[in-house]
Amino acid sequence: xxxSVTGIGITKFGELWGVSPRSMAHEACEAALVDAGLDPSDxxxxxxxxxxxxxxxxxxxxxxxxxxxxxxxxxPSYKVEGACASGGLAVHTAINxxxxxxxxxxxxxxIEKMTDHKPELVxxxxxxxxxxxxxxSGLTFPGAYAILAKAHMERYKTTEEQLASVAVxxxxxxxxxxxxxxxxxxxxxxxxxxxxxxDPLRLLDCSPISDGAAAVILQNTENxxxxxxxxxxxxxxxxxxxxxxxxxxxxxxxxxxVAAQKAYRxxxxxxxxxxxxxxxxxxxxxxxxxxxxxxFFEKGKAAPALVRGETTxxxxxxxxxxxxxxxxxxxxVGATGVKQIVEITQQLRGSAGKxxxxxxxxxxxxxxxxxGGTCVVHILKGI
Amino acid sequence: xxxSVTGIGITKFGELWGVSPRSMAHEACEAALVDAGLDPSDxxxxxxxxxxxxxxxxxxxxxxxxxxxxxxxxxPSYKVEGACASGGLAVHTAINxxxxxxxxxxxxxxIEKMTDHKPELVxxxxxxxxxxxxxxSGLTFPGAYAILAKAHMERYKTTEEQLASVAVxxxxxxxxxxxxxxxxxxxxxxxxxxxxxxDPLRLLDCSPISDGAAAVILQNTENxxxxxxxxxxxxxxxxxxxxxxxxxxxxxxxxxxVAAQKAYRxxxxxxxxxxxxxxxxxxxxxxxxxxxxxxFFEKGKAAPALVRGETTxxxxxxxxxxxxxxxxxxxxVGATGVKQIVEITQQLRGSAGKxxxxxxxxxxxxxxxxxGGTCVVHILKGI
Numbered sequence: 001x002x003x004s005v006t007g008i009g010i011t012k013f014g015e016l017w018g019v020s021p022r023s024m025a026h027e028a029c030e031a032a033l034v035d036a037g038l039d040p041s042d043x044x045x046x047x048x049x050x051x052x053x054x055x056x057x058x059x060x061x062x063x064x065x066x067x068x069x070x071x072x073x074x075x076p077s078y079k080v081e082g083a084c085a086s087g088g089l090a091v092h093t094a095i096n097x098x099x100x101x102x103x104x105x106x107x108x109x110x111i112e113k114m115t116d117h118k119p120e121l122v123x124x125x126x127x128x129x130x131x132x133x134x135x136x137s138g139l140t141f142p143g144a145y146a147i148l149a150k151a152h153m154e155r156y157k158t159t160e161e162q163l164a165s166v167a168v169x170x171x172x173x174x175x176x177x178x179x180x181x182x183x184x185x186x187x188x189x190x191x192x193x194x195x196x197x198x199d200p201l202r203l204l205d206c207s208p209i210s211d212g213a214a215a216v217i218l219q220n221t222e223n224x225x226x227x228x229x230x231x232x233x234x235x236x237x238x239x240x241x242x243x244x245x246x247x248x249x250x251x252x253x254x255x256x257x258v259a260a261q262k263a264y265r266x267x268x269x270x271x272x273x274x275x276x277x278x279x280x281x282x283x284x285x286x287x288x289x290x291x292x293x294x295x296f297f298e299k300g301k302a303a304p305a306l307v308r309g310e311t312t313x314x315x316x317x318x319x320x321x322x323x324x325x326x327x328x329x330x331x332x333v334g335a336t337g338v339k340q341i342v343e344i345t346q347q348l349r350g351s352a353g354k355x356x357x358x359x360x361x362x363x364x365x366x367x368x369x370x371x372g373g374t375c376v377v378h379i380l381k382g383i
Numbered sequence: 384x385x386x387s388v389t390g391i392g393i394t395k396f397g398e399l400w401g402v403s404p405r406s407m408a409h410e411a412c413e414a415a416l417v418d419a420g421l422d423p424s425d426x427x428x429x430x431x432x433x434x435x436x437x438x439x440x441x442x443x444x445x446x447x448x449x450x451x452x453x454x455x456x457x458x459p460s461y462k463v464e465g466a467c468a469s470g471g472l473a474v475h476t477a478i479n480x481x482x483x484x485x486x487x488x489x490x491x492x493x494i495e496k497m498t499d500h501k502p503e504l505v506x507x508x509x510x511x512x513x514x515x516x517x518x519x520s521g522l523t524f525p526g527a528y529a530i531l532a533k534a535h536m537e538r539y540k541t542t543e544e545q546l547a548s549v550a551v552x553x554x555x556x557x558x559x560x561x562x563x564x565x566x567x568x569x570x571x572x573x574x575x576x577x578x579x580x581x582d583p584l585r586l587l588d589c590s591p592i593s594d595g596a597a598a599v600i601l602q603n604t605e606n607x608x609x610x611x612x613x614x615x616x617x618x619x620x621x622x623x624x625x626x627x628x629x630x631x632x633x634x635x636x637x638x639x640x641v642a643a644q645k646a647y648r649x650x651x652x653x654x655x656x657x658x659x660x661x662x663x664x665x666x667x668x669x670x671x672x673x674x675x676x677x678x679f680f681e682k683g684k685a686a687p688a689l690v691r692g693e694t695t696x697x698x699x700x701x702x703x704x705x706x707x708x709x710x711x712x713x714x715x716v717g718a719t720g721v722k723q724i725v726e727i728t729q730q731l732r733g734s735a736g737k738x739x740x741x742x743x744x745x746x747x748x749x750x751x752x753x754x755g756g757t758c759v760v761h762i763l764k765g766i
Binding site (some may be wrong): 051052053054058059060061062063064065067068072075076077078079080081082083085089092093095096097098099100101102124125127128129130131132137142147235236237238240241242246254255258268329369373 | 389398434435437438442443444445446447448450451455457458460461462463465466469472475476478479480481482483484485486507508511512513514515518618619620621622623624625629636638641667696752753756757
């Protein structure tokens with residue numbers, strides 16, 4: 001597989017009340033074109049990642065919507081959706097289109113506008129990623145992940161302090177990322193004293209409601225040219241039951257395991273070969289699950305390692321969520337999976353500024369839909 | 384391009400009040416598996432085409448939803464959306480995935496459940512395919528297509544009787560299709576005396592609100608095997624402005640022209656080489672526009688030809704919408720583009736029963752999103 005990340009662009013993530021989806025799309029996509037040194041006419045397909053535009057904004061048909069807005073006249077364009085994994089899925093779809101030879105350069109735009117709506121409406125719409133049984137029982141995603149957290153705590157003696165440490169690390173990384181939603185540093189005490197949302201998860205264990213857009217331009221470099229660019233060397237998707245109640249295990253996301261194993265085989269690498277990873281920390285427990293299910297740590301060993309700083313900027317082994325993750329950088333649903341590619345590309349280019357992981361050569365992205373119903377793993381290689 | 388249509392399945396289209404989306408998916412997908420002689424474990428990717436499940440049913444994340452429901456354990460699965468063109472787009476995406484070599488057999492499931500909701504809610508949700516300006520001005524899709532009809536009538540002297548003839552032909556074809564929503568025959572007079580919805584379009588000029596599902600299994604046969612199956616020899620997508628007000632012409636859907644020209648080049652054929660076509664007749668005027676924009680007739684010549692019966696079953700040249708089209712067979716939005724592939728495959732296999740076009744060797748499908756913001760064209764070749 002020879003897929004280059006030719007251009008990247010991203011907006012500030014956060015509560016962007018004064019910014020429309022159109023403006024966000026322009027900012028992210030134009031930044032990606034400038035980064036790649038390309039014009040709109042060089043793009044021959046536009047894939048949109050978005051979850052909530054229909055349910056919250058009454059606007060579907062985003063392919064035509066954004067290809068018109070961005071002056072990509074008449075090119076193929078459509079939306080890919082898989083809840084919070086929409087961004088990763090759109091990148092996967094773009095890669096397949098390039099490998100098939102149908103397109104030369106594909107732009108992926110991940111975008112979500114969430115803060116213009118009442119929070120209860122947003123929470124309700126987000127439960128579109130779960131099952132009807134979950135909705136009828138009043139479950140929301142903090143509740144679903146609280147169930148996973150409780151199971152992990154019982155089986156592996158994981159503590160609330162360890163969960164809080166995920167938030168502390170990711171806010172520290174976010175404080176070094178100008179695009180992140182939060183620049184405030186946290187302490188374990190502050191997280192532990194924040195309001196309880198769904199026991200054991202507290203407010204500061206949860207990723208926020210966010211607006212934002214991220215864009216990447218991908219190119220097939222099978223011909224051997226442009227090997228001076230970051231390459232995507234694996235792209236894998238796996239699914240699992242939509243609801244948590246149907247799973248055999250509550251301490252593993254099977255979709256992560258399956259997608260990761262296939263990705264490692266495709267890239268011919270092992271987990272230990274990776275220096276930097278963006279993982280799907282929608283809640284603090286999700287980062288601990290990811291660290292284990294991705295094979296970075298044995299089950300039960302991720303949380304203690306994280307507390308020891310082994311995944312914090314400065315670690316020589318593996319740094320996780322340098323962008324701040326969903327927790328610190330923000331989680332505009334459709335944008336998240338694309339933002340992960342943007343962040344890892346910056347790391348592998350050596351252009352991540354204050355949050356640069358020295359010597360990063362191979363990076364991984366991990367994007368989850370719902371409570372683990374979908375998982376997308378990409379592996380990227382530096383220049 | 385060597386993509387085989389290995390299996391097809393379809394439910395009855397209509398007002399299926401007693402049938403759930405889960406049941407519809409089972410029926411269509413299991414029929415496709417039986418048709419292909421395959422087990423669920425033979426499918427390595429499931430792509431869902433759907434527009435309204437989030438807006439009407441509060442359920443997104445349909446990839447995980449249906450892959451679990453159908454016992455396709457852990458395989459990649461996601462949703463593709465482009466309004467009423469979602470089905471065609473999902474087939475296009477599946478083909479790209481196969482050409483890229485990532486997957487061997489991909490199932491595409493197009494599905495929509497529309498009749499369980501209040502009609503005004505459905506009309507409102509469907510306007511998610513249009514622009515905000517259209518929504519604010521109170522435009523609905525009958526209104527948008529009425530504007531196109533008025534322009535065509537003014538420029539080419541197209542008459543209401545000619546529009547009505549499209550409905551008469553398609554209801555005749557539908558009467559021969561056991562899966563169609565309508566089995567009632569129409570007359571020009573009956574159409575002309577039905578209630579006016581948006582002048583000049585009357586109730587019987589409009590496709591109905593429908594439930595239904597259709598599934599196809601596609602396979603890459605680059606290796607030369609299985610050449611005994613119907614092949615897809617072109618798959619092209621084009622976009623245009625989302626709203627009608629921004630178009631240069633109101634008598635042509637530019638997206639259809641662009642996609643069709645690219646498809647003919649890809650397949651190395653001319654419009655005259657096609658014997659059977661399924662085109663997007665969401666309103667009677669849409670079939671006339673399609674006949675011209677696809678190059679089957681010069682501008683202004685399609686309607687008189689249709690009235691002369693040149694596209695009706697029995698014509699030696701070109702038969703259009705043997706399934707009954709959206710008008711007669713029904714239009715469950717996400718299912719329509721997939722149903723078109725099912726119908727043309729049956730025609731090219733020679734298994735279309737009473738609606739068989741004798742000697743059909745090459746067929747075309749034409750799937751439109753909104754008022755022409757997206758168009759997908761596929762060309763299929765017989766055994």
